[in-house]
Amino acid sequence: MSVESNSPYTVFIDEAERRVAVLDQRLLPHRVEYVDLKNAQEAAEAIRDMTVRGAPLIGVTGAAGMALAADESTETGFLIEAANLLKSARPTAVNLNWAVDFMLKRLKGMEPDRRRKAAWHLAAEICEQERSMSIRLAKHAQTIIEALYLKLGRPLNILTHCNAGKLATVELGTATAGIYTAFEAGIPLTVYADETRPRLQGTLTAWELKAAGVPVCLIADNAGGELMREGGIDLVIVGADRIAANGDTANKIGTYLKALAAADNQIPFYVAAPISTFDWTAKSGGDIPIENRSGDEIRWVRGIDKHGHETEVCITDPGIATVNPGFDVTPARLITGFITDRGVFVPEDLKDLRVNSHV
Template structure:
């Protein structure tokens, strides 16, 4: 990722190797603050309270959390407790369980004194692989964006994205944003419509922050503006990330994604989903089988932002509120899946 003109990864080991550093995404874009996580409990808190988020990034953080637990107590009981505690933090993103399973399998048969080092090594490898996977997604997506731009070479290519599937949600590059960054770097004039993504505004706060740091032209729009823009011919393609793709190709992603897919289908706008293999869940038959996380109503009934007096929170309503964090887009609405293996018409 490009941050203040320099390249960084979204998660790195601390200087002593005993913890990890992440960006506190709750503060972005108003403050850039790196925080250290030095225990499984801290990793669990960071995931649950959304200091960090995004399916691959959640998995990476959880993997290190399990390693930190084993550094304190490497026995089987400690392994099981930390695994279950981290797994319980957020139910929808499949990368969380995948990463925890990877670390648990890597250490299960080892002597206790070897477990922590092996767990950290596996977590390091998960991060390295994620960066490579996202780079490959970007390269395959770049070919797609070249083709789309060739259809209208005299104007910028307009991409609409929802939520944040960028480098903040992964170790590097992002999923949905990787093709955009590579296209921009290759000289393709690309412009991004950035859904604000209520209620946590990950688009307006995080995706826009990323794109600005990379120098990519973009415009933040209200969540309900995308359909109009598609009707007006101002969107060439929709590219989103995902927290889980089920065996039949259904896509579980941030709430509001389904409505974008419906609008895209009605206006003949291609709708692409970018994901690594770690986000594909062949064990879950359809989107109807995915647990949908219900978050605090206060995320919807309160707004937080900067003022002259610092960060303030204001009340939007006193009415009851429901806050499902994800929805499911049926596979029939997906034009293609941009993966590390190429752009696929179907998954599985």
């Protein structure tokens, strides 16, 4: 059975019908529903409220938002306003900036009467590029997994954090891409998925892996370090929302702690991300903006009650103060390597990737 056939599509961009629909990931894993986006404002809100998640998918949705904006008006000023609105929706995810800026630059370079058709073509093209990227990245990640399996000579235990799977992209994912293809190639493995508070994206990773038949175990966020200390984890692979030129990496809050535990236990820690996630204008992690989100994400959780009804419950004093950064920065010194669609690079060699990326 192909692992590529078991998850719902995350985004539809219909160039002919000028229609955009996204999977509403706020409802997963309990319901699978799609939301039609009518304009750039709705695209920005879908990004902001996490209807769509994951840096690559956010970028594709941003590109689709620019196509929707061009349907409203092809005037340069209007497109600039739409671009700024979209980019402000999730400031840490650099794929969003990249996709929106790419669209805006291309559209500004042509006559207004050509922009509407071109915008939809470009958005569909970016979507297809992300799909191809995921497949290329998977090949490089699978090589690492295969080498470790041959070295250890036993089934592998791989830990991941947040959701950097199919739901975060338009194909195989980033952190999970090589896991899917390695499993399909017959390598025995089990994935340990951190639940990833407060939005519990790790539960989505577990859901999609289980749907694909990949052995998976959902664990509490704080269990990862103990599993590593016990020798129960062989490899850590995470995704990224923005990677600075020196390799410092912003990813979902909690990633830094996993990297520290991996380093202390001599466990390889890889970051899987496409070239569009690298921000060469950011010299280090200190240049990466960290999004702070609503405290209600900590105070409230959504799920299914014992009667099978969806509900939200408050788990603390509703007036309690909170601090809720959405991301943290893992220093490059804790990262074994970067798995990209253009190969695997250690932090010291990112300068070669930068030259080859023509960015």
